[in-house]
Amino acid sequence: xxxxxxxxxxxxxxxxxxxxxxxxxxxxxxxxxxxxxxxxxxxxxxxxxxxxxxxxxxxxxxxxxxxxxxxxxxxxxxxxxxxxxxxxxxxxxxxxxxxxxxxxxxxxxxxxxxxxxxxxxxxxxxxxxxxxxxxxxxxxxxxxxxxxxxxxxxxxxxxxxxxxxxxxxxxxxxxxxxxxxxxxxxxxxxxxxxxxxxxxxxxxxxxxxxxxxxxxxxxxxxxxxxxxxxxxxxxxxxxxxxxxxxxxxxxxxxxxxxxxxxxxxxxxxxxxxxxxxxxxxxxxxxxxxxxxxxxxxxxxxxxxxxxxxxxxxxxxxxxxxxxxxxxxxxxxxxxxxxxxxxxxxxxxxxxxxxxxxxxxxxxxxxxxxxxxxxxxxxxxxxxxxxxxxxxxxxxxxxxxxxxxxxxx
Amino acid sequence: xxxxxxxxxxxxxxxxxxxxxxxxxxxxxxxxxxxxxxxxxxxxxxxxxxxxxxxxxxxxxxxxxxxxxxxxxxxxxxxxxxxxxxxxxxxxxxxxxxxxxxxxxxxxxxxxxxxxxxxxxxxxxxxxxxxxxxxxxxxxxxxxxxxxxxxxxxxxxxxxxxxxxxxxxxxxxxxxxxxxxx
Numbered sequence: 001x002x003x004x005x006x007x008x009x010x011x012x013x014x015x016x017x018x019x020x021x022x023x024x025x026x027x028x029x030x031x032x033x034x035x036x037x038x039x040x041x042x043x044x045x046x047x048x049x050x051x052x053x054x055x056x057x058x059x060x061x062x063x064x065x066x067x068x069x070x071x072x073x074x075x076x077x078x079x080x081x082x083x084x085x086x087x088x089x090x091x092x093x094x095x096x097x098x099x100x101x102x103x104x105x106x107x108x109x110x111x112x113x114x115x116x117x118x119x120x121x122x123x124x125x126x127x128x129x130x131x132x133x134x135x136x137x138x139x140x141x142x143x144x145x146x147x148x149x150x151x152x153x154x155x156x157x158x159x160x161x162x163x164x165x166x167x168x169x170x171x172x173x174x175x176x177x178x179x180x181x182x183x184x185x186x187x188x189x190x191x192x193x194x195x196x197x198x199x200x201x202x203x204x205x206x207x208x209x210x211x212x213x214x215x216x217x218x219x220x221x222x223x224x225x226x227x228x229x230x231x232x233x234x235x236x237x238x239x240x241x242x243x244x245x246x247x248x249x250x251x252x253x254x255x256x257x258x259x260x261x262x263x264x265x266x267x268x269x270x271x272x273x274x275x276x277x278x279x280x281x282x283x284x285x286x287x288x289x290x291x292x293x294x295x296x297x298x299x300x301x302x303x304x305x306x307x308x309x310x311x312x313x314x315x316x317x318x319x320x321x322x323x324x325x326x327x328x329x330x331x332x333x334x335x336x337x338x339x340x341x342x343x344x345x346x347x348x349x350x351x352x353x354x355x356x357x358x359x360x361x362x363x364x365x366x367x368x369x370x371x372x373x374x375x376x377x378x379x380x381x382x383x384x385x386x387x388x389x390x391x392x393x394x395x396x397x398x399x400x401x402x403x404x405x406x407x408x
Numbered sequence: 409x410x411x412x413x414x415x416x417x418x419x420x421x422x423x424x425x426x427x428x429x430x431x432x433x434x435x436x437x438x439x440x441x442x443x444x445x446x447x448x449x450x451x452x453x454x455x456x457x458x459x460x461x462x463x464x465x466x467x468x469x470x471x472x473x474x475x476x477x478x479x480x481x482x483x484x485x486x487x488x489x490x491x492x493x494x495x496x497x498x499x500x501x502x503x504x505x506x507x508x509x510x511x512x513x514x515x516x517x518x519x520x521x522x523x524x525x526x527x528x529x530x531x532x533x534x535x536x537x538x539x540x541x542x543x544x545x546x547x548x549x550x551x552x553x554x555x556x557x558x559x560x561x562x563x564x565x566x567x568x569x570x571x572x573x574x575x576x577x578x579x580x581x582x583x584x585x586x587x588x589x590x
Binding site for chain 2: 052056061224226244365407
C-alpha cells in the first residue's frame with residue numbers, strides 16, 4: 001500500500017480544493033490592464049474568466065461629438081503599439097465616405113508607414129513572448145530598432161507613440177530627407193537584426209519546449225471565435241485583409257502570407273516573424289516605386305481635396321481661399337455626405353474595422369470600432385483550460401492582447 | 409464562379425420572400441433588413457447554405473434611432489464569406505421598449521462578447537445568451553450610455569466651478585458653435 005492511502009486529508013484542506021488566483025488587473029505578466037480569475041488545481045488551470053474594461057474610455061460616444069479629423073487621435077489609443085495603422089485606417093474610412101481619391105504616392109507612403117508599424121507591433125509581441133519564457137536578451141536587442149521606427153514616425157509627424165499621423169487625403173507634410181535617411185538605415189540594418197533575433201529563438205530548444213503546444217487552437221474554432229490576423233494565420237487560415245480587400249494600393253505589391261498549422265504559441269511566433277520579413281519586402285518595393293516616380297507625381301503627398309484637407313499654414317495667412325477652407329474645416333462647416341461605410345485594414349492584431357454612419361451632420365451619427373483583440377480574447381479561457389499557469393502567461397503574450405484596443 | 413451581390417439577394421428572396429427587404433448596396437456592400445424574430449433563421453441559412461457560406465461574423469453592433477417609433481434600435485451584423493471573399497451587412501430593428509433579439513452565440517462563439525458589449529451600451533436583450541452581463545462598463549451602471557438620450561457633457565455648462573480644466577464660471581470653452589447640429 002502506498003503512502004498516500006494512509007494520509008487522511010481533512011475536508012476543505014488546501015490539497016482538496018482548487019485555488020483562485022487573480023492574474024491582473026495590474027500584474028506584470030498581463031502586459032496591460034485586464035484581469036483573469038483563474039481557478040487552479042495545483043498548477044493546472046481548471047477555468048479562467050476574463051474581466052475587461054478597466055481602461056474603457058468611451059471612444060464611440062466621444063466620436064459622436066467630434067468632427068472627422070478629431071477622431072484620428074482616438075484611433076491612436078486603440079492599439080497603441082501600431083497607432084499609424086489605426087490612423088491610416090480611419091483616414092481610409094473617411095476617404096471612402098467622402099469619395100476622396102488619393103494619389104499613388106500617398107498610398108505608397110502610407111504603405112511604408114503601415115508596414116513599419118506592423119514590424120514594431122510584431123517586434124514587441126515576439127520579444128515579449130521571449131521575455132515571458134525567460135529570454136530577455138532578444139527584447140533588449142530589438143528595442144533599438146523599435147526606437148528607430150519611432151524616430152521615423154517622429155520625422156514624419158512629430159510624435160512617437162500616439163501618432164495622430166496623416167490627414168484625410170494624405171499626410172500633413174512631405175517626408176523629410178531625414179525621414180528617408182532613417183527609412184534607408186532601417187532597411188539596410190534591420191534584416192541582420194531580425195535574422196539574429198530569429199537565431200536566438202526559432203531553434204532554441206528551451207524556447208521551443210516552452211511554446212510548442214502551448215495555447216493551441218484549430219482553424220475551425222479560430223474562425224468561430226472571430227480570430228483574424230497573425231493569430232488566425234497561425235491556425236492555418238490564410239486570411240489577410242491586405243490581400244482579400246486591398247486598400248491603399250496593396251494590390252501593387254508582391255508578398256506572401258505566412259501561415260502556421262497548429263495555432264499554438266510557437267506558430268504564432270513564427271507567423272509574426274515571417275510577416276516581418278514580408279513587411280520588409282513591401283517597404284522595399286514601396287520605396288523603389290516612390291524613388292522611380294518622376295515630375296509632379298514625385299512630390300505629391302496629399303490628395304487634391306480642399307474641402308477636407310487643411311491648407312498649409314503659410315497659405316492660410318496669405319491667401320483668401322486657403323483661409324476660408326481652413327475656417328470651414330476647423331469649424332466643421334464642410335459638407336459631409338450621409339452614408340454608411342465599413343472599412344477595414346490589417347492591423348497588428350488582425351482586422352481593424354471602422355463602421356461609420358453619417359447623417360450629414362458635422363460629426364458621425366455612429367462610429368463603431370471592430371477591435372480584433374476584444375473579439376479573440378474571449379477564446380482565452382478555452383485556450384488555457386487544462387494547461388499550466390506558465391503556459392497561460394505565454395499564451396497571453398503571444399496573443400498580443402493590447403488593453404487599449406480591447407476596451408476602446 | 410464567385411458569388412455576387414445579385415446571387416445572394418436572389419437566394420435570400422427565394423428563401424424568405426418579402427420578409428427580407430430594403431436591399432441596398434452602399435459602397436458596394438450588400439445591406440438588407442430582416443424582421444427581428446427571423447434574425448437567427450436568416451443567419452443560419454446564410455451559414456449553412458452551400459453556396460452562401462457566410463461563416464465568419466466580422467462585427468456585431470447596434471445603432472440607436474430615437475426618431476423611429478417602434479424601430480428605435482438597429483442591430484447590425486457584418487458577415488463575411490471567406491471562401492468567396494464577399495461581405496454583407498444585415499440589420500434587424502427592435503422597439504426600445506422591448507429590445508429582445510435572439511442571440512447568435514450558438515452559431516458564432518465570437519458573438520458572445522460582442523453581444524455583451526451591445527447589451528452594455530444599448531440595452532439590447534439577447535434572448536438565450538449564456539452570460540448576458542455588462543462587459544466594459546461597471547456592473548452598477550443603471551443606464552445604457554450609447555443611447556442618444558445621454559449626450560456627452562455639455563461643454564457650455566457653467567454650474568461646474570472647475571477652473572483647472574478651463575471651465576470657469578465664464579464658460580470659456582466651445583461656446584455655442586458646438587451645438588449647431590447635434
